[in-house]
Structure formats: structure tokens, C-alpha cells
Amino acid sequence: MQLTLRDITKRFGSLVANDRISLTVEPGEIHCLLGENGAGKSTLMNVLYGLYQADEGEILLDGEPRKFSGPGDAIAAGIGMVHQHFMLVPVFTVAENVMLGNESTGLAGSLDLDAARRRVREISERFGFHVSPDAVVEDLPVGVQQRVEIIKALSRDAKVLVFDEPTAVLTPQETDELMQIMRQLRESGVAIVFITHKLREVREVADRITVIRLGKVVGEASPKASNAELASLMVGRPVELTVHKDPPRLGDDALVVEGLTVADETGLVHVNDLSFTVRGGEVLAVAGVQGNGQTELTEALLGLQQHVLGSIRLDGHELVGRGVRSILDAGVGFVPEDRQVDGLVGTFSIAENLMLDRSFGKPFVQLGAVDRGRLRAFAETKLKEYDIRAPGIGTKAGNLSGGNQQKVVVARELSKDLRLLVAAQPTRGVDVGSIEFIHQQIVAARDSGIPVVVVSTELDEVVALADRIMVLYRGQVVGIVPADTPRDVLGLMMTGERPTEVVA
Amino acid sequence: MSAAKVEATVPDKPVEDEPQVISVVSLKTPVLLTVVAVALLAAVLLGSQAGDTTFRLSTRSDFFELPEITVPAEGTALGAVVVMLLLAAESWRRYATRKRTPGWVAAVYAVVGLVGFLSWAAAGGTVPVVGLLAGALALAVPLVFGALGGVLGERAGIVNIAIDGQLLAGAFAAALVGSVAGSVWAGVLGAMVAGVVVALILGVFAISCYVDQVIVGVVLNVLVIGVTSFMFTQVLAPNTAELNTPPRFSAWAIPVLGDIPLVGPILFRQTPIVYLLYVAVAVVTYALYRTRWGLRVRAVGEHPKAADTVGINVNRTRYRTVLIAGAIAGTGGAFYTLVSVSQFNREMTGGAGYIALAAVIFGKWDPIRATLAALLFGFASNLQGVLSVLGSPVPAQFMLMLPYVVTVFAVAGLVGKSRAPAAVGLPYRKG
Numbered sequence: 002m003q004l005t006l007r008d009i010t011k012r013f014g015s016l017v018a019n020d021r022i023s024l025t026v027e028p029g030e031i032h033c034l035l036g037e038n039g040a041g042k043s044t045l046m047n048v049l050y051g052l053y054q055a056d057e058g059e060i061l062l063d064g065e066p067r068k069f070s071g072p073g074d075a076i077a078a079g080i081g082m083v084h085q086h087f088m089l090v091p092v093f094t095v096a097e098n099v100m101l102g103n104e105s106t107g108l109a110g111s112l113d114l115d116a117a118r119r120r121v122r123e124i125s126e127r128f129g130f131h132v133s134p135d136a137v138v139e140d141l142p143v144g145v146q147q148r149v150e151i152i153k154a155l156s157r158d159a160k161v162l163v164f165d166e167p168t169a170v171l172t173p174q175e176t177d178e179l180m181q182i183m184r185q186l187r188e189s190g191v192a193i194v195f196i197t198h199k200l201r202e203v204r205e206v207a208d209r210i211t212v213i214r215l216g217k218v219v220g221e222a223s224p225k226a227s228n229a230e231l232a233s234l235m236v237g238r239p240v241e242l243t244v245h246k247d248p249p250r251l252g253d254d255a256l257v258v259e260g261l262t263v264a265d266e267t268g269l270v271h272v273n274d275l276s277f278t279v280r281g282g283e284v285l286a287v288a289g290v291q292g293n294g295q296t297e298l299t300e301a302l303l304g305l306q307q308h309v310l311g312s313i314r315l316d317g318h319e320l321v322g323r324g325v326r327s328i329l330d331a332g333v334g335f336v337p338e339d340r341q342v343d344g345l346v347g348t349f350s351i352a353e354n355l356m357l358d359r360s361f362g363k364p365f366v367q368l369g370a371v372d373r374g375r376l377r378a379f380a381e382t383k384l385k386e387y388d389i390r391a392p393g394i395g396t397k398a399g400n401l402s403g404g405n406q407q408k409v410v411v412a413r414e415l416s417k418d419l420r421l422l423v424a425a426q427p428t429r430g431v432d433v434g435s436i437e438f439i440h441q442q443i444v445a446a447r448d449s450g451i452p453v454v455v456v457s458t459e460l461d462e463v464v465a466l467a468d469r470i471m472v473l474y475r476g477q478v479v480g481i482v483p484a485d486t487p488r489d490v491l492g493l494m495m496t497g498e499r500p501t502e503v504v505a
Numbered sequence: 506m507s508a509a510k511v512e513a514t515v516p517d518k519p520v521e522d523e524p525q526v527i528s529v530v531s532l533k534t535p536v537l538l539t540v541v542a543v544a545l546l547a548a549v550l551l552g553s554q555a556g557d558t559t560f561r562l563s564t565r566s567d568f569f570e571l572p573e574i575t576v577p578a579e580g581t582a583l584g585a586v587v588v589m590l591l592l593a594a595e596s597w598r599r600y601a602t603r604k605r606t607p608g609w610v611a612a613v614y615a616v617v618g619l620v621g622f623l624s625w626a627a628a629g630g631t632v633p634v635v636g637l638l639a640g641a642l643a644l645a646v647p648l649v650f651g652a653l654g655g656v657l658g659e660r661a662g663i664v665n666i667a668i669d670g671q672l673l674a675g676a677f678a679a680a681l682v683g684s685v686a687g688s689v690w691a692g693v694l695g696a697m698v699a700g701v702v703v704a705l706i707l708g709v710f711a712i713s714c715y716v717d718q719v720i721v722g723v724v725l726n727v728l729v730i731g732v733t734s735f736m737f738t739q740v741l742a743p744n745t746a747e748l749n750t751p752p753r754f755s756a757w758a759i760p761v762l763g764d765i766p767l768v769g770p771i772l773f774r775q776t777p778i779v780y781l782l783y784v785a786v787a788v789v790t791y792a793l794y795r796t797r798w799g800l801r802v803r804a805v806g807e808h809p810k811a812a813d814t815v816g817i818n819v820n821r822t823r824y825r826t827v828l829i830a831g832a833i834a835g836t837g838g839a840f841y842t843l844v845s846v847s848q849f850n851r852e853m854t855g856g857a858g859y860i861a862l863a864a865v866i867f868g869k870w871d872p873i874r875a876t877l878a879a880l881l882f883g884f885a886s887n888l889q890g891v892l893s894v895l896g897s898p899v900p901a902q903f904m905l906m907l908p909y910v911v912t913v914f915a916v917a918g919l920v921g922k923s924r925a926p927a928a929v930g931l932p933y934r935k936g
């Protein structure tokens with residue numbers, strides 16, 4: 002089935018998310034939609050899927066104009082979607098998720114689960130997915146959950162399949178497998194729309210590439226184009242793709258973690274007997290697929306976890322068992338992985354957010370009252386220093402773009418007397434320009450001689466920043482390896498395989 | 506020109522593929538077990554009770570008569586305290602070695618403690634075990650209906666604080682319609698409609714207007730109290746004979762089943778509304794877990810957006826579920842005026858809806874477990890009633906607290922890890 006989008010325009014208030022976007026996808030073709038976060042790719046696909054209504058323009062399938070008033074219509078017309086945030090009910094089994102909305106029933110309205118199981122097995126075998134219909138979705142690895150999404154779309158006879166940032170949560174190996182699946186689907190005649198901002202993947206599978214910037218189509222590119230060409234087309238200016246950093250000047254052992262185990266209140270272990278050391282002036286990058294204990298590790302470092310065994314020593318002082326404030330006062334800077342939830346108060350101004358961690362006393366609070374003059378001066382300086390693009394320091398943090406929000410967080414955390422910097426996913430959902438800047442700041446912090454722990458699920462970021470790389474799998478250290486370890490070795494380690502002769 | 510050469514370090518133990526679990530122990534259980542045992546000990550020592558206690562296991566009309574069991578009151582109570590303290594000690598021992606207290610310890614403890622307490626409190630008298638349990642079931646009826654309504658609503662993502670309002674509206678409508686029509690079944694129907702009306706208001710605000718569901722629920726409860734009290738004083742009270750004298754359900758003994766010793770008189774010599782309850786529990790459980798409707802309800806309560814993306818109309822599903830839940834809770838209200846009291850009084854539910862809500866949580870959002878939880882609360886209420894008749898040494902005011910104390914302990918102390926439907930309380934907006 003051929004899909005054509007013609008002059009699709011979608012506005013949210015004064016913001017034009019999609020500005021007359023046109024696109025054609027042929028059957029048996031992988032069409033890449035390349036663009037930065039916030040360029041309008043997901044909005045476009047939500048229009049196609051009936052979740053949003055376009056203000057102007059039309060959707061044609063095999064030349065026929067179609068109107069979708071909801072996802073049900075889009076599904077019926079043969080459009081399937083693999084969402085960036087999986088649309089799976091975590092507590093349901095695979096079969097239940099696949100049948101949801103499309104259930105066959107037997108006597109007295111009872112669910113025909115057997116039919117759903119057969120359907121899952123049949124599709125799973127056809128593409129070699131190895132998915133068990135009775136597994137509960139939340140127990141499955143992310144890569145397998147994604148296959149459940151694909152099975153869900155295929156079980157509804159999708160002829161056009163949209164993959165929305167599908168590789169964000171995958172290991173390199175899982176990404177390779179997904180590419181293979183996409184090629185297989187292409188051979189079977191499915192029209193595929195592949196939305197991404199990762200250049201390497203685009204060049205690997207795309208038959209055609211359409212680049213979107215700020216809601217507009219800015220051009221088509223050939224899959225043979227170089228990374229630099231694609232990046233500059235995507236960002237609108239030449240981009241520096243590597244981080245410049247000097248060899249580390251290593252200090253003493255600063256952060257010493259021994260036998261760290263973190264469990265949740267049910268006793269499930271998320272961080273399992275972790276031991277590592279970070280020296281002053283060194284970046285230890287923690288790599289691993291999302292959900293392998295990184296969140297719990299960083300939270301334990303900051304005293305945010307309850308059930309912690311083992312020891313975390315910073316410059317010889319024990320941190321385990323101390324409260325968050327005492328740890329902050331010990332000089333720990335923390336860039337949380339979700340700035341919207343843990344990093345900022347969206348309804349507070351930039352200035353107020355900049356003093357959030359120091360609301361107890363000096364320098365910003367005197368005799369219980371906020372010293373507004375001092376805060377203003379401080380905020381003005383940081384606004385300039387960190388190139389935060391905002392009308393002023395009174396702007397609500399929630400109204401800033403992702404990149405500028407993250408700069409506020411980084412500015413706050415780096416503006417105090419630091420003994421340790423912990424940065425979790427420092428550039429997630431941040432535009433390329435801000436990524437460069439934030440990376441420079443992290444490298445500057447390291448060069449000033451403090452130990453830095455960076456957690457990232459983006460291998461590119463890990464490799465760019467790390468002096469050493471620690472790979473986590475199911476809460477355990479698979480290995481701590483040099484920064485120049487080959488990607489495929491890192492990828493294997495992320496699946497739990499010990500590095501052996503490769504690094505020896 | 507690499508600087509300090511970095512060495513790879515690899516732990517030498519194998520990588521575990523299976524999720525690891527360590528036990529996270531809490532002080533809650535051992536402390537609770539110790540406190541209750543000591544409290545019982547103190548009661549026995551301070552309020553010395555002489556004589557024997559008789560447990561009667563059958564009623565006069567039983568086909569098979571079970572023998573009565575007579576025990577010395579104080580000795581039994583003290584024996585029970587010893588067993589309870591031993592179990593508490595076991596719980597402490599497990600805490601010290603970082604192990605959880607297993608369920609059987611708590612279960613044995615509860616039974617032993619209850620027997621000990623009863624034999625002490627009813628010293629010199631007879632504990633009618635059948636009456637105690639049958640009465641517990643009767644008192645639990647509105648709670649179970651309310652809890653079923655609560656489970657359904659919450660499974661679809663709507664917090665139903667308005668259970669109490671639905672019960673009260675149901676009780677009012679049952680009395681009014683039953684009196685006017687002169688039929689108990691018309692009264693039940695009226696109660697269902699009243700429950701649906703309250704649910705509809707809840708739905709409009711919670712689903713369509715995105716108002717905070719807890720607030721709407723509380724406001725609805727107050728509203729229903731106000732409206733029914735007003736109608737009671739202005740309309741029902743002056744015309745009691747015509748408008749507030751509903752017919753009553755009488756008990757139907759089910760042949761054969763009703764003759765089983767112990768179980769029969771408790772479960773199968775009840776009013777039709779109790780049999781309706783059995784059916785409701787079975788139907789709700791089946792529908793929720795085995796039908797397309799139930800799958801969609803659960804999907805909408807767990808991950809509404811996922812349901813939306815497969816073409817399920819989230820808000821329509823929620824409306825439908827909340828209205829059905831309202832009808833069920835309303836039916837529970839009919840029990841007050843058609844079975845237990847036979848006329849409407851202002852605020853006659855006495856906050857039972859909140860207890861039903863606690864049963865929903867204690868029952869971990871499962872219809873069967875919520876029913877069992879509601880039965881427990883019903884038992885606590887009836888125990889209070891039976892003991893005050895027997896003339897127990899515990900002050901009546903304390904006994905009146907019993908159902909609520911059990912509720913607080915059950916929800917705060919014993920629930921353990923329970924997981925609410927992920928999207929409960931969150932209105933669904935597109936985009």
C-alpha cells in the first residue's frame with residue numbers, strides 16, 4: 002500500500018509543529034524521517050495514526066484520501082505503529098496485549114485466548130521473534146517488548162508500519178536485530194516509515210531519507226550521504242560530532258564504592274554487589290541498556306534509595322546512611338535522568354530553580370528570607386555563562402525547551418563547591434547544539450580535578466565522554482574497560498557477556 | 506599518545522541472568538503481633554473473668570446437631586496469650602535473621618487470638634458461633650456490594666470515593682420505591698437506579714471534566730447525605746406510612762444446602778439479596794478476568810493510551826464501567842432499608858462506604874479478595890454487637906471502635922506490597 006501525506010499542517014496554539022509536510026512511502030520501501038527531538042516527527046506520525054487531527058492537508062492511501070478520527074480508523078485502514086513509548090499494558094500477557102481491541106470471543110462473551118496465542122505463535126515463527134504468548138510483558142526485556150508491538154501491528158494486517166524512534170531503548174545487538182526485522186518486513190511488501198535522529202541507523206537501512214527541521218521538510222538525502230552531511234542538514238549548521246578532551250590528569254581515588262547492593266521494598270535487587278573506584282579528574286561512564294540498575298545506582302549515590310547495603314565513600318567519608326541534604330552538602334552534584342520530574346520545578350522561575358538545592362541558608366537565604374538581589378545577580382550571570390536561551394531569569398522553567406531546561410540543571414549543579422558530579426542521561430531529549438555545550442561542561446568539571454560519573458544509554462555519548470567505561474547488566478558490573486573498547490565488545494557486554502580475550 | 510594506560514577490570518564471578526531477591530524486612534509485623542498479645546494479656550490480668558465459656562456450633566433447628574464446646578475462660582485466654590507470644594517471638598527471630606514472617610504465623614495467630622479473646626470476653630456465657638458468623642455475613646452485605654463497585658471503578662481507572670453516597674442513595678431509593686410500589690424487587694431496582702445516578706455525576710465530573718476524583722467523590726458523599734436528610738425530614742417523615750414503610754425481604758432457606766451443619770445456617774438461610782450478592786461476586790469476577798469487556802476495562806485502568814491506540818474508546822469504557830459499578834453499590838444500599846432496618850433513616854450507612862473502599866485496597870483490587878476483606882470487616886462489626894449483648898468487660902465505646910481499628914490495621918499494617926491499577930485517579934485526555 003502506498004502512503005502519501007500531502008501538505009500536512011498541525012498547529013498547537015501559536016506553535017506550528019508541522020508546516021505543510023509532504024511525504025510518499027512506497028510498498029517495500031524503508032523511508033527514513035530524520036530530524037532532531039522536537040522537529041515535529043512524532044506529531045506528524047500521530048496525525049497519520051489518528052491521534053491528532055491535521056489542521057490542513059490530507060492523507061492518501063493508494064491515492065485515496067482518507068480521514069482518521071481515531072487510531073481505530075487508522076488501524077482498520079492498515080496502518081500500524083510501533084510507538085517510542087510502548088503502547089503495551091505491562092501487567093497483561095503478550096497474547097492479551099496482542100488481542101486487545103481486536104478480541105475474538107466465544108461462549109458468554111468469554112475471551113478466546115487460544116486464538117490469540119495461536120496468532121502470536123504464527124507471526125512470531127514467521128519472523129523468528131521467539132516470543133512466548135503467555136509471558137507477562139513487564140517481565141520481558143525491552144527488545145522483546147518491541148517485538149510484541151510489531152506482532153500487535155502485524156496481527157491487524159498492517160500494510161504501512163511506522164517505527165517511532167525504535168532504537169532509543171535497544172542495545173546495539175538488539176538494534177541490529179531490529180534492522181534485520183525491518184528488512185524482512187520490507188521484503189514482504191510492507192511500507193515502512195522509520196523515524197529517528199540517529200545517523201548511523203539511517204544510513205544502514207534507509208531506501209530514502211526525508212529530513213525535517215522545525216516542523217518543515219528541509220530536504221531529501223541519499224542514504225550514501227556522510228554523517229556530517231546528514232547532521233548539518235538536520236541541525237541547520239555544521240556540527241561538531243566529537244568531544245574534544247585532553248588526556249585525564251588523574252588524582253587520588255575519590256569515590257570508592259564497595260559491595261553496593263540496592264533493593265526495592267519488595268526485596269528485588271536492582272544493584273547487585275557493585276564495586277568500583279573513580280579517581281579525581283576522571284570520567285567513569287556507566288553504560289548499559291535502560292533499566293539495568295543505573296537509576297538505582299545514581300539515586301543510591303545521592304541517598305535517595307532506602308534499602309542500601311555496602312559502602313559508598315567520597316574522599317574517605319561514608320555516604321551510605323546519610324540523608325540527601327548531608328550528601329549534597331558534602332559536595333555531590335546530581336543531574337537527574339528525568340529533569341522534568343526530578344531536576345526542575347516547572348512552575349518555578351529559572352532563578353528559583355537555580356537555588357533549589359541551596360534553599361537552607363547561605364548564600365541565597367539570610368535569616369530565613371531569600372536574598373533576592375543576590376539571587377538575581379547570580380541567575381543573570383548563569384544565564385549568560387550557560388547560554389540559557391530565555392526571555393529572562395523570571396521565565397518559568399517549564400516553558401523552556403529541553404536543552405535549555407537541562408542547561409539550568411547543569412548550571413545549578415556545577416555552581417557549587419563540587420567534590421563529585423553524577424550526571425544521569427545528561428543529554429536525553431536535548432538538541433544537538435546544547436549537547437555539545439553540556440558535554441563541554443562535563444569535561445571542564447573533570448579537568449578541574451573532580452571525579453565524574455556519567456550514566457548514559459547512548460553508546461555514542463558514553464564513548465565520547467568516558468575515560469573508563471563500566472557496563473551494567475541486571476544490576477551487576479559486567480566489566481570496567483578502557484574508553485577505546487570497540488563498540489561491538491561494549492554491545493556484547495551490555496547483554497551480560499564478560500569481555501574476555503578482546504581486552505586482555 | 507595515551508596517558509595513564511587504563512586496565513580493564515572484570516569481576517571473576519559469573520553474571521546472574523535471573524532477577525535476584527534479598528529480603529527486605531520490616532518491624533511492622535513483629536511489633537504488631539507483640540502489642541496485640543500483650544494487650545490481651547493485660548486485659549485478662551486486669552479484668553479477671555471467672556467461669557467457663559461455651560461455644561455453640563449449631564442452631565436449634567439444625568438437622569445435624571454439633572456438640573457444644575465448653576472451656577475454662579481464663580485458662581484458655583492465658584493459653585492463647587502464651588501461643589501468641591511464642592508466635593510473636595518467632596516473628597522477631599525471623600526479623601533478626603532478615604526473614605519475613607510467613608503467612609501461616611499470622612493466620613494461626615489470628616485464630617488463636619480470637620478464640621482466646623472470645624473465651625475471656627464471654628466468660629460465664631455462651632458464644633453463638635453460627636449466629637456470630639451468619640450475622641457477620643449479613644453486616645458485610647452492603648460492604649461487599651460497595652467493594653465490588655469500588656473494584657470495578659478503580660480497575661477502569663476511576664477512584665470511587667462516592668461508594669458511601671451510592672449506598673446511602675440506594676438505601677433511600679429502596680425505601681421510597683419499595684414503599685410506593687409495595688414490592689421489594691421494585692425497591693432493589695430503585696436502589697440500582699439511585700446508585701447509577703450518583704455514578705453518573707461522578708463520571709461527568711471525573712471523566713469528562715477532569716476534576717480530581719477524590720474531591721468529586723467526597724463532595725458527592727456530602728451531597729447525598731444532604732439531599733437524603735432533607736428529603737427524609739421534609740417528605741418521608743411526615744408520610745411514614747405511605748413513603749417510608751417498605752416491605753422486607755424474608756430469609757429463604759435453600760433446601761439441602763441449608764441443612765449442612767455450620768455452613769448451611771451461615772451461608773444458605775439468608776435473604777434473597779444475599780444470594781444476589783453471591784451471583785454478583787461470581788459474575789463480576791468472571792466478567793473482569795474472562796471477557797472482552799473485562800480485558801478492556803483493565804486495559805483502560807492500567808494504560809489508557811495503549812487502549813486508545815488500539816481503537817478502544819477510553820472514556821466510553823470508563824463511563825460504562827462506573828455506571829455498572831454504581832448499580833452494584835446501589836444494590837448494597839437496598840440491604841439497609843429492605844433487610845436490616847425496614848425504614849430509611851438519615852445517614853444510616855454510618856460511613857460503610859469508606860470501609861468498603863478500605864476493603865478494595867485490602868483486597869488488592871481483586872473482587873474475591875475484596876469480598877473476603879469486606880467479610881472480615883463485617884465480622885468485626887458483628888463481634889462488637891454480639892459481645893455487647895453477652896456483656897463483655899470491654900467498655901462498649903471500645904467495642905464500637907473495633908471495625909474501624911481492624912480497618913486501619915488491615916490497610917496500614919497487613920496489606921504489604923499491593924499495586925493499584927496504574928492509571929487509577931488519572932483522567933484521560935487525548936494528545
